[in-house]
Amino acid sequence: MTEATDLAERAGDRDPRVGLRAVAALRRLLEQLEAVQVRNARNQGWSWQEIAAELGVSRQAVHKKYGRH
Amino acid sequence: MFERFTNDARGVVKSAFEYVEGGDGQSVEPEHLLLALLDREGSRGSFALTALGLGERRESVRQALRQARRRAGLSQADTDALAGLGIDVAEIVSRVEEVHGVGAMSGDRKDKGWWSGRPSFGRGAKGVLEHSLRVALAQRDRHIGDEHILLALTMRPGVPAEVLADHGVTYESLVRVLYGGGESKAG
Numbered sequence: 001m002t003e004a005t006d007l008a009e010r011a012g013d014r015d016p017r018v019g020l021r022a023v024a025a026l027r028r029l030l031e032q033l034e035a036v037q038v039r040n041a042r043n044q045g046w047s048w049q050e051i052a053a054e055l056g057v058s059r060q061a062v063h064k065k066y067g068r069h
Numbered sequence: 070m071f072e073r074f075t076n077d078a079r080g081v082v083k084s085a086f087e088y089v090e091g092g093d094g095q096s097v098e099p100e101h102l103l104l105a106l107l108d109r110e111g112s113r114g115s116f117a118l119t120a121l122g123l124g125e126r127r128e129s130v131r132q133a134l135r136q137a138r139r140r141a142g143l144s145q146a147d148t149d150a151l152a153g154l155g156i157d158v159a160e161i162v163s164r165v166e167e168v169h170g171v172g173a174m175s176g177d178r179k180d181k182g183w184w185s186g187r188p189s190f191g192r193g194a195k196g197v198l199e200h201s202l203r204v205a206l207a208q209r210d211r212h213i214g215d216e217h218i219l220l221a222l223t224m225r226p227g228v229p230a231e232v233l234a235d236h237g238v239t240y241e242s243l244v245r246v247l248y249g250g251g252e253s254k255a256g
Contacts, residue, residue, distance in 0.1 A: 026151060026156070029143065032175075033174070035176065036165055040169060
């Protein structure tokens with residue numbers, strides 16, 4: 001666990017590696033959260049248009065990412 | 070590149086795809102390559118894992134991979150980095166699971182139908198295979214075997230390397246059992 005320990009030790013300073021790592025991790029977390037919420041909305045019968053409006057993206061974007069039709 | 074892969078290395082890639090086709094995520098990731106490696110028998114990679122004491126502990130590695138998947142596939146280093154921002158990943162996962170069920174953040178396709186794409190080869194997994202080629206070149210091996218995929222996995226930051234290191238499998242220990250020496254790291 002040297003890497004994790006290393007990062008934890010330097011979390012307090014301005015090492016860019018820590019900040020960038022956090023951003024990358026946040027993006028991954030966000031992707032999973034989005035997938036969970038889109039799936040839930042689809043299961044409840046929401047249209048791609050409605051989902052896109054809530055996410056603040058185009059219908060095409062959300063459809064391309066999660067849907068086929 | 071693929072023409073230089075041994076049958077064992079090809080088998081790892083094929084079986085990684087099968088994990089995804091079976092509903093384990095949406096694209097082939099480095100984690101799937103490791104799961105596929107754990108399944109192999111009689112290969113160089115399998116020999117190295119057994120030599121490092123993983124003969125009986127393969128299930129423990131699978132268990133650790135499952136736990137990481139449950140927290141959105143984040144490694145311990147990722148989770149620590151987010152904690153530095155005041156973000157408690159365990160808390161988020163637990164709240165999402167309360168509403169959407171255990172494993173909701175894992176990216177599994179339990180309810181087939183909502184997600185309809187074909188499994189693709191993820192960027193991370195591609196990176197591992199490219200890295201395995203460099204590892205083989207650095208060791209002056211003419212072919213890319215599953216042991217080179219395993220070596221590459223230990224050299225790239227992420228869940229597989231962390232989980233392997235927790236089980237005593239590192240680049241250095243692998244080189245020791247595979248090549249009997251401590252050669253320098255390949256790019």
